[in-house]
Amino acid sequence: MIDITFSRQLIIIGLLFLMAFSCIDCNNVANDYKAIKPATASNWQAPDTNSLVSTPGADLIRYGKELIINTAKYLGPKGTVVFISNGMNCGNCHLDGGTRINGNCFAMVAATYPKFRNRSGKSESIQFRINDCLERSLNGKKLDTSSKEMAAMVAYLKWLGKDVPKNIVIKGMGVPIVPLLSRAASVEKGGHVFKLRCSSCHGANGLGLLKPDSSGYIYPPLWGSHSYNVKAGIFRLSSSAGFVKYNMPYNAKPQAPSLTDEEAWDVAAFINTQERTFKTFPDDWPMLSSKPIDYPFGPFSDSFSEQQHKYGPFTSIKNPKNNKVALDK
Incomplete structure (x- = not known):
């Protein structure tokens, strides 16, 4: 009886040691995981x-x-x-x-x-x-x-x-996502924004300003055959709106943008409605569910129209993974 009790005690002590060491190992794994998690830095400067x-x-x-x-x-x-x-x-x-x-x-x-x-x-x-x-x-x-x-x-x-x-x-490697609107972006309103805020550089016709020797542009065209085509990342409204809000005019400061959220979405809609080259890349988005919610070409893994995927409102389109505008350009 004494031997049995002693054996039980040894077993209990052994189990306690195992539990203790197991917890130590778990903590080490957790700490290792924390160590390799992406850190965040906002003080990057380009090398001289x-x-x-x-x-x-x-x-x-x-x-x-x-x-x-x-x-x-x-x-x-x-x-x-x-x-x-x-x-x-x-x-x-x-x-x-x-x-x-x-x-x-x-x-x-x-x-x-x-x-x-x-x-x-x-x-x-x-x-x-x-x-x-x-x-x-x-x-x-x-x-x-x-x-x-x-x-x-x-x-x-x-x-x-x-x-x-x-x-x-x-932070800040792509372009910030402008807060989503509760309505669809307005091409008509965007036209007014373009006329007042963009046309002085990019021209009333949006075709930019060529260098005197025609070797390139001083101000790039925003539509037409010499602009980006429909499969460029900036043809997505979230990319375009974020770019113009936080970078335009060219000397704009992200901390003090010259456009409101609504103006940025609307002018992006206006620009991306104008005629440009339609180019196909049939191998794009092999997994439909990975398409960003503002990718404007079907087929989709949801029932929303191409119109809504292009102009919004995006708040009602549920991304299967994270319910927000995906950032894969």
């Missing part, structure tokens, strides 16, 4: 181009920056290298050479690519993403991935993000 003096491949990086800012000069209709784009520059959407916070900043590209994206349904390389933009936002053709120009742009993007760790999330 003066530091390129001692950087390997400095000339290639400088050329990459030049290609981003003045894409049309090299790749446009009168390009000095090849004719594959419509006359716009990558820098028209990726402001200040892709260094402006809330202006489609490139800071996290090096740390996040290769990256799985819902639009293609696969892991994308930086080269794939650059060509995606050339075909959509610049309404052009793919750039040879073995070309010096592709190597230069990739080198520049990697240099911009050279100090960004993979477990850091920097």
Whole structure:
């Protein structure tokens, strides 16, 4: 009887030790998880181009920056290298050479690519993403991935993000989402906003202002064949509204936007209603349920119309995953 009791005591003590060590292990797992969770940083600054003096491949990086800012000069209709784009520059959407916070900043590209994206349904390389933009936002053709120009742009993007760790999330990499309206965006109201706030730079006809030598644009066209086509990310209303509210006019400060939420949604609706190139990418969005709620082309995994998916109101469209505008451009 004594032996049995003693054995039971040993068993109980053993179980207690197991429980204790199990809890320690669980805590370690939890702590490890917390350690690798994405942190948030809002103080990123673009590396100083003066530091390129001692950087390997400095000339290639400088050329990459030049290609981003003045894409049309090299790749446009009168390009000095090849004719594959419509006359716009990558820098028209990726402001200040892709260094402006809330202006489609490139800071996290090096740390996040290769990256799985819902639009293609696969892991994308930086080269794939650059060509995606050339075909959509610049309404052009793919750039040879073995070309010096592709190597230069990739080198520049990697240099911009050279100090960004993979477990850091920097605020303001895309464009902020403007709070959703309870109504559909109004094309008519947006036309008035465009006339008052946008036409002085982009022209009353929205076709932009060409450089004197016609090699590119001083102010880019907002519609027409020399603007982005319907499958560009900025053709989605949330992207367009966020871009114009927090970045336009060009010297706008995100802390003091010149447009109200309603004006931003309405002018985005007006701009994206105008005629532009219709281009098909049949392999887009292989999983219908991953389409953002403001993606305006069917088929959809819900019963809402293309009209509502384009103009809203978006508050009544339930995204299966998170009930908000998805950010996959």
